[in-house]
Amino acid sequence: MSNPLRITVFGSTGSIGESTLDLISRDPDRFQVVALTAGRNTARLAQQALALRPAIAVTAFEDCLPDLAERLAGTGIAVAAGPEALLEAADRPADWIMSAIIGAAGLEPGLRALRNGGTLALANKESLVCAGPLLMAEAKRYGARILPVDSEHSAVFQALVGESIAEVERVILTASGGAFRDWPLDELAGATLAQASSHPNWDMGQRITIDSASMFNKALEVIETHEYFGIAPEKIEVIVHPESLIHALVGFPDGALMAHVGPADMRHAIGYALNWPDRRALPVERLDLAKIGSLTFRTPDERRYPALRLAREVMAAGGLSGALFNAAKERALDHFIAGTLKFTDMAVLVEQVLTQTAAESGFRGALTLDKVRVADQVARQAVDQIVGRGKVLA
Template identity: 65%
Template sequence: MRAPTDPSRWADLGPRAASAAVMVIVGTAAVVAGGVWFQMVTVFVTAVMIWELWTMIEPQGPTRGMLLAALVASVLSGQLALQEKLGPRPLPPRGGLRRRDPEAGTGHLLRLRAGRAGGGLGPRDLPPRLRLLLAPLADRRRRRDRRGRLLRRAADRGPQVLATREPQEDLVRHHIRLGGRRHRRARLRCLRTGRAVHRPPLGSSVHGLAMGRHRRIGAQAAHGGQGLLGPDPGAWRPLRPLRRHAGRVPLHARRDRRPGRPGGGPVRRVTILGATGSVGQSTIDLIARRPEDFAVEAVTGAGNLDLLAHDARRLGARLAVTAREECYAGLRDRLAGTGIEVAAGPSAVAEAAARPADWTMNAIVGAAGLLPGLEAIRRGGTLALANKETLVAAGRLVMATAETAGATILPVDSEHSAVFQALRGEDGREVERLILTASGGAFRDWSLDRLADATVEEASSHPNWAMGQRITIDSASMFNKALEVIEAHELFGLPASAIEVLIHPESLVHALVGFRDGALMAHLGAPDMRHAIGYALNHPTRAPLPVERLDLAAIGRLTFRAPEPDRYPALALAWRVLEEGGVMGAAFNAAKEVALDAFLARSIRFTDMASVVSRTLDRLSGDTTLPILGPDSAMPGLEDVLEADRIARRRAAEVVERMRE
């Protein structure tokens, strides 16, 4: 026994201090690891500390007794406190996890924490300073389990959290990628959480909105507490087993190789269909501003070869496609020596859409966008959908295909993006009505008797928006809004009677959502498509966008009025089409395209367009050769849609011919 004053009892102070330091490091690592590791190491370190102190103090006497008692008491109370901290943590309320944590920045720490459904001490439970010190450790851990984290989260988390955290398709896709039991478990979990969705029947109540079809239009959907998803870079990874081309490097491997990426997030591979058009160019504008974030797989266009080649070069696209077969040589020559693949023809456009990409913009104009859009959906990625004709012609088929493929559709049409944003965090069952705003188009202030003489040039000038010629003329005739009513019905699953149109000449309020308590949620923004495109590009986060900020004081007032039926006869056709159901949307769009072509060719007058479409619908309503009509009819297949499109074009052309006689 050494005397208290014996200096030899402190002789091994150095090694003891070193072992204490090791303990501190181990303890810190355990804190970062959290959960059961933390508890085990805490107990172990405490035991070693008691032992160390035991050997250092006088075995007899009051000092030792008091110290031991104090230690035991503090260890016990510490354990109790920890138990409280580590015990089963109640799951956050619906939507809680989806709120972006302002401290989390990229949100990954939030997910680390969320992954432990049974509780556990995570980095975010630490004081901020300590968290800062431990950041490198946490970073390493994050990198290590980047791929597996989503899977663990899916398996660990309770159903509510699954339902609220991220779109089911992401989970399922990640499970598909790794295959096996986890995939099946996730699918079962999706089913249990009610996330296996069915299309509400046409004309069903607004409850249809909560039934999940709208969920296909993105992660945020209008299901109870489905909005405000936290940022989730994982969703941008390759989503399905990729159709690899021989010798190609997997996307995730390629994107991590990009040198000097400031953000550190994954590079997203994007494809832009209709790249040379108005929406396509706005998309490229946004993508070109962040070259470190995007890699371009394919760009497609039709006749504008100079612009297509220019953008393919500057974006470093792998593939450039013109929809016109006869333009192949022209595009090939323009891209000679660049290494960019070149292809031509409608099927090449569809093949471009089928190539692996995390995000695809469909900005093709007209029914030509349907097949490439379907290809992109079948591939199972995210489709930013500007091409409204896709949904008008084949809404049910498109949504069902997205459901099956696990694809996400994000609306880009400004009104639908506005609705989508206004629904963020809302319960779709509480939605009463949607109000789409319309500028009124080029002739909103013309006297009615002048309309018949309106020229193509006059109709091609929009009061607020800079857009392609076809949609601009459709705005003037209000066919554009008719298409949008059908588009809204298909996207959000609301009955036709719950969709309204309001003239709003300023084009600053893009849409409003009315709830059952009478509240109206409006979305406002400058008339700039980069708003809606940017929202789809950055979804589920919001990133800064180079768009004008509204100065409401300077604007002063916003005006609204009901659309005049005499001025806009095309508008009412939307409700007729929805009532008739089946393939009538495809027929309506096709007839409208024929009428517009005839007006552009100066074969018919501006006011004739609505007559051509209305008469075509009259003829088709009684046409038994037209496949599948009626609101309760089965879902039309692709062949039915294409057949309806062909028949309607023939009939509309006949109506045009008769009108010219």
């Protein structure tokens, strides 16, 4: 019997992390958990650690360490906290690393984990949006592999098996349309946090669910497609597909469209990356196409989803635009959650920040991690200043 696959999971208490651990726990002889990291949900992190016995459990927040330490006292499982502890966890040798930390915070642990030369299963789309060239170069430098875990990018990856990327005519990413896909446009400004936090198809965390409603999530995925696959921006399309059963399509010069069809269950994309290049049985629904009956599609209205237009502008600008875009989006979302910004003001605010920072000389030239950090900070500060002054321009 071969040695078990050494596994690290960043973001273990989120929906992606939970689904990953569900698959791992079903076949414990195949896997050895090295490290688990999470945010403030130390109760759940401790439960996971007790069940899977990693060498270390890490919380990203230092004030959460006493609680985690108390819960795992006497177990022999090491505990740690803070950004440096996350990086130290990334340094631990592992064969397969799930990168599922939400937001730009997932970039540096992912970069560090690549140094082990294993497989980085990338659910943190922000890493490619903020620093795609850096991430891909680091993987090449250390002989590591990056496998996509977003359902759309996993679908594209699978549709390309046996095909040449040079022959791709177009990539079509599907979007559910989110919570407000059928709302009258003039009512969107009054959308509440509770309404934006309810997804019609997927069971996800609050932030990504709101990003689905605004389609900022899809905007990030468009940029991610460009960065990961090297597909030209003009070849990337988005279509609203309310059933969320076709996850992406790849078109070829002969007119063929290869579609990936499957249930709205992230365990498929996770399991594909976990078992790649093999396919193994997964505990997901088998679709009954006759019962489903029909699939529907519609063109996304960019008045409803201005984030899609902003994504094209970011790809055209290149450089640090992705880092600025993502940071402004994350901070605008913070303000919406806090009640200091309307739902429709998020895209307006992000565009203001992009326009405001476009001419700053510090954001030109070669892409470096230090510049990404600075761009992230500058964009977040700009959002706070604009909101503080009440100068969000509709």
